[in-house]
Amino acid sequence: MNEPPLAAVLWDMDGTLVDTESYWMAAETALVESFGGTWSHEQALQLVGAGLEDSASVFQAEGVRMGVRDIVDHLTDDVMRQLATTGVPFRPGARELLADLRANGVKTALVTMSLSRMAQAVVDLIDFDAFDVVVAGDDATRPKPYPDAYLQACELLGVKPGDAVAIEDSSTGVRAAVASGASVIGVPLMVSLTGAGAHVLWDTLDGRTVDDLAAFHQSHRTRLRAGAATAIEENAR
The missing domain is CATH 3.40.50.1000 (HAD superfamily/HAD-like)
Known part of the structure; x- marks a missing residue:
């Protein structure tokens, strides 16, 4: 058949x-560091492919004092700025x-x-x-x-x-x-x-x-x- x-x-x-994974990782690192934390490449790899709201909960546990929706919007805006500069990679x-x-x-x-x-x-x-x-x-x-x-x-x-x-x-x-x-x-x-x-x-x-x-x-x-x-x-x- x-x-x-x-x-x-x-x-x-x-x-x-x-x-764009490197764009997301750069945005994540900057966000965590802005609240005095650290974010390693190994930690970032654990979130590859994950939903943004699930990822936001991880960042909150790392000390990011923002709501889930605010974290999602912040990271999205950061990556979109990088895309606007570089075009579609x-x-x-x-x-x-x-x-x-x-x-x-x-x-x-x-x-x-x-x-x-x-x-x-x-x-x-x-x-x-x-x-x-x-x-x-x-x-x-x-x-x-x-x-x-x-x-x-x-x-x-x-x-x-x-x-x-x-x-x-x-x-x-x-x-x-x-x-x-x-x-x-x-x-x-x-x-x-x-x-x-x-x-x-x-x-x-x-x-x-x-x-x-x-x-x-x-x-x-x-x-x-x-x-x-x-x-x-x-x-x-």
Whole structure:
């Protein structure tokens, strides 16, 4: 039986589409230090892919005397200022792959835990119509690693999660995408994704095309179907 063709590609933003993790880390460090604390690179790595409100609670525990919403807005504003200065720092191959998807009529969604105003700022800086749907942290019913944002994106696109590929750079994001039922590609940046559950790991998106995504999706769905058939046979014995 032929598997359904690739219907959509769901992109994480920070660290996957754009290399902004260092921007977030700089903003976090400045915020914690402004209240007399210290913030290490190792601590920052623990928050890669996390929801902003969850991260805000961590900063409060580190001595930041601000409300959760104020922390989220402060960090978002800081990162947006950096983006306005530098432009969109695409990860290698990301812009080209996104453009290839659009040229071939594959639906696309941006699925991020950043606030919608920051996600929209990034989208607005891209020099072509990049996404059909944007689901941001303040849109999702629950943050990653829950699958809600990915499920919401698929619903808005009108596709089944099993007919979509998700691309992620963090273990938190990978877990969310896998739980949604999508076929998941991990492209690590700041943190290792070994053992995180991605269905395949790619070192880079550089040189990748829509054909590579479609081939991965087809092979993963075929493996799933074969595994399910084997399980049924074993249970019938």
